[in-house]
Amino acid sequence: MTVEREAGEDDVDVFMFSFQQQQQVEVSSTDNFQVNVRKSSPNQHPTWTELTCHSNCQLPVDPSYIWYKNGQQMEGKTKKINPHPVNPEDQYSCALSGYESFPSPSVYPPKLPSVSVSPSGEIVEGSSVTLTCSSDANPAAKYTWYKKNVNPDLQPLSKEPQLVFSSIQSSDSGEYYCTAENQLGKRTSEYIFIDVKYPPKTSSVSVSPSGEIVEGSSVTLTCSSDANPTAKYTWYKKNVNPDLQPLSKEPQLVFSSIQSSDSGEYYCIAENQLGKRTSEYIFIDVKYAPKLPSVSVSPSGEIVEGSSVTLICSSDANPAANYTWYKENQTLSQEPGGGYHFTSISSEERGIYYCKSENQYGQFNSSSLFIDVQYAPKLPSVSVSPSGEIVEGSSVNLNCSSDANPAANYTWYKENEDSPKASGQIFTITDVRPEHSGNYYCEAQNRRGRHNSTLYLTVVAGKLCSLMFTHT
CATH class of the missing domain: 2.60.40.10 (Immunoglobulins)
Structure with a gap:
């Protein structure tokens, strides 16, 4: 027996077998039986199915058919049946009565795919x-x-x-x-x-909390990437040798108390066995109060009266600090650049200075800076002690003093005499005589200059009278 498949009409698949006809029916070996299957169209009853037992053989008048379900004979002898329902395990076949040994191939719904x-x-x-x-x-x-x-x-x-x-x-x-x-x-x-x-897709980085980052706060950087299998992450800081120990090998880089030194650009690498991807940089800008300000003076070295002098204050701060200069608690100025300038410094500006650096996160005062202005002696002042009438034979002190920085050295002279009479602020004359009358002057001198002041002494009627005159 041979079995083959033909295409039928009206959505029908045809299965045929051929057999040797015996007795009353004359058939050749090419004649065959098959079951035609036809299902209702979608707009009809969805469970309607028709099975038709068909043969190309020359059959007797009013032939009788036998139907089988799962190998068991069904009731009825009709050419067509309408099984309902058709279960997934059901199989149907048919045969011509008298030729039960030559059933058609079974038809059945799909098994579990x-x-x-x-x-x-x-x-x-x-x-x-x-x-x-x-x-x-x-x-x-x-x-x-x-x-x-x-x-x-x-x-x-x-x-x-x-x-x-x-x-x-x-x-x-x-x-x-x-x-x-x-x-x-x-x-x-x-x-x-x-x-x-697949390897990691573009890696992304984020920072939490968002917004301004203040020194001492807790900050977390997170790296994420779409990858399968899940990526492993490594964190680095830009311009730090990546061959060194990475900052973290976790998806998150955590700063429990972030410091100003942590400012900078960070990036992460996402990697699995199929490839790796480097993220873009994320910039961490840590805000902080000013550190201890440093103070300096320009030009360095000795400060001479009349010269141009600048006091400089600087402090590490983010955002940049504002600066205020003080002289012994007296406010001088508030300048963004941190400088205070003397166009022509005077001796009166000698003293102790300090600056304050300040931003919205705090403030800090510098250490003190002593400005020592050097200048030539001012006009010396001279005096006689004791004052008033001086009795011949007594002692008298001539005093000379001058404002000077560094301190002045003093020398006493008598008019028309080449040699100095004395050095020091006080010139003492013991056992005063009339010949001591005359014009005396003192000279105040330091490395910045000198200045003179004159004193006149006169003896009258056995008494020494003093008259003081000064000139430069």
């Missing part, structure tokens, strides 16, 4: 992947492919036994299933999970 993936093993993005659906069915099943959680009312992914991805992408990951359907029924496969592996 099986799904497979090729190639087997790990699926890497960009590779070619084929999903195959197969099911035992007669008539042969038609196949449809779907992806789980995608509306099946939409266009199916494929209406072929195979679903082909010529270059599979990460977005294709998910669960797939197929349906196998013929005129007797429809079965849905189990899900097959497609896990597409």
Whole structure:
């Protein structure tokens, strides 16, 4: 006996077998039997199915048929039957009465479809992947492919036994299933999970909390990347040798109490066995109150009266500090640059100075800076002690003093005498005599200059009278 499949009309698949006719029916070996299957159209009753026992043989008048369900003979001798319902396990065949040994091939709905993936093993993005659906069915099943959680009312992914991805992408990951359907029924496969592996996509970095970062606060940097398998992360700081120990090998880089020295640009590397990706830089700008200000004077070295002098105050601060200069608690100025300028410094500006640096996060005072202005002696003042009438034979002190920096040295002279009479602020004359009368002057001198002052002494009627005159 030979069995073959023919295409029938009206959505009918035909299965035939041929046999040697015996007794009353004249047939040749090419004659055959088959079961025709016809299902209702969609606008008719959805469960209506018609099976017809058909033969191309020359049959007797009013032939009688035998129907089998799952190998068991059914009641009735008609050419057509309408089984209801058709269960997935049911199989139907027919035969001509008297020729029960030559039944038609069985027809049956699809068995549970099986799904497979090729190639087997790990699926890497960009590779070619084929999903195959197969099911035992007669008539042969038609196949449809779907992806789980995608509306099946939409266009199916494929209406072929195979679903082909010529270059599979990460977005294709998910669960797939197929349906196998013929005129007797429809079965849905189990899900097959497609896990597409791929290297990290673009890595992104974020900082928490967002907004301004203040020294001493807790700050967390987070690195994230779409990758399969999950990426491992490594953190680095820009311009720090990456061959050294990384800052962190976790998705997060945590500063429990961030410091000003932590300011800078950071980046992370996301990596799995398929590749790695480096993030863009994220800049961390740590705000902080001024550190201890440093103070200096320009030009350095000795400060001479009349010269140009600048006091400089600087402090590490973020944002930049505002500066205020003080002289012994007297406010001088508030200048953004931290400088205080003397165009022509005077001796009166000698003293102790300090500055204050300040921003919205705090303030700090510098240490004291002593400004020592050097200048030539001012006009000396001279005096006689004791004052008033001086009795001949007594002692008298001539005093000379001058404002000078550094301190002045004093020398006493008598007019018309080349040699100095004395050195020091006080010139003492003991046992005063008339010949001591005359014009005396003192000279105050330091390395910045000198200045003179004159004193006149006169003896009258046995008494020494003093008159003081000064000139420069």
